[in-house]
Amino acid sequence: MKLSVRGIYSTALIKLLIDKGFKIVKPTRSQIERFGLTNLAVEPEAVISDSSDRHFIEIRGVLEVVNPLVVELKNFFEDLIVIWRMKDANNSWVRVGFPVDAKKKLDELRSMIAYTVPWHHYCRAGGEAISNMVSFAEDLVEKGLVPPEEMSRMFEEQVNQFTPRLKSRIRIVHVKLNGKRILLGPGKVIWRSDETIKILRRIMSSGVYDGLGIQKQVGDYAVTEARKLDVWTKTSYYSLSGNFKGAYYNISTPIAFYPDHIHYFDLDVDVVYLPNLEVKIIDTELLEQALNQEIISGKLFEKALKTADRICCEKP
Incomplete structure (x- = not known):
């Protein structure tokens, strides 16, 4: 079952889905580096990408791959929102929403592969400015400029201040x-x-x-x-x-x-x-x-x- 995965959830999802027996094809450069992938030119049977608001993923492809993929996701996450838009043998489309608890489990998956700030996916879905803050923080750690423990502490403090301001x-x-x-x-x-x-x-x-x-x-x-x-x-x-x-x-x-x-x-x-x-x-x-x-x-x-x-x- 061959998948192409893109978007803010890609590292976490690839970790999960490889463990479940799926093959990742047409990987990005970072996916090749992180997972040692080699299926560069093989066409996928299903494609995973972000929705426009980043709280959902979109899965499109053949039903015999999309259906077991959704089953694996539902088995792993208790709180998914799963909306089938089309269920056809050759052209299926499903939207999968990730509430907060699912995003936290995605953080755990991603942290097995790379340094991951607390609330990584929560922030990634919160808008471009906050998403860029995640990239900047993790880049500092990956370059060895800030110790992981120190960055995690500082980042958690920042997220705790996300409460909208009075009179805003x-x-x-x-x-x-x-x-x-x-x-x-x-x-x-x-x-x-x-x-x-x-x-x-x-x-x-x-x-x-x-x-x-x-x-x-x-x-x-x-x-x-x-x-x-x-x-x-x-x-x-x-x-x-x-x-x-x-x-x-x-x-x-x-x-x-x-x-x-x-x-x-x-x-x-x-x-x-x-x-x-x-x-x-x-x-x-x-x-x-x-x-x-x-x-x-x-x-x-x-x-x-x-x-x-x-x-x-x-x-x-």
Whole structure:
């Protein structure tokens, strides 16, 4: 089973897939140096590349290679988001999303091959500036200019400062289980601690708040509370005069914080908190559908339901 692998996840994925019996063809110069690869001119049966937002990979190729490749990835990572776009014998296409925990396992794989800063793939996916910071730091270590332990300590400190700044304007990148990327905001950071922020957004349209069934009016505002690496956000809605309209808990994969945005994969199931103090879980059928379609694993399914149950009990 012959693969060509490109992109920010390539070193980690090649390490994993070679161990699983796949052959890497058409390697880059760095891949040749790191893995001693020799299949330079052989055509691949499947190609792995980054998606445009770098939180997914795209796999395209013949089904008899793509399918076992996806199976191996799902066996290794518990929290993958797997979206089949096309399933044809000669032309299959699947998108595989890497939440935070999967990125950490990718770091472990890469570190077996080359020096890898903490949060390597987390940062690689966070934008060009942060990605360049990774390259610069690892290059300093590889050239012997900074000891690995010292660089790892300094880099970890930098990542811990990624919490968006007070009064900055940021976006919420909300990725659905069908791969749709929804940008919420920009909103203003109105409260901040080391790992928690509150984001204020003004409501600019009318209608009904999804899940709450409550009238939405121009002039309303929403306050979203998010904690780094937590698995839910809470958005409280208020009228122009400040009257509480309801709250919406969005269950997700661990939330990634970057200087100008936060990112997570939405797991579809949610908890709503109504003005009459009623609390209920909604959209469990969407989560079940994702499980049945093998978009998510059974373990991720169970985690999402347990989180929803806990929120219902604790109302954080």
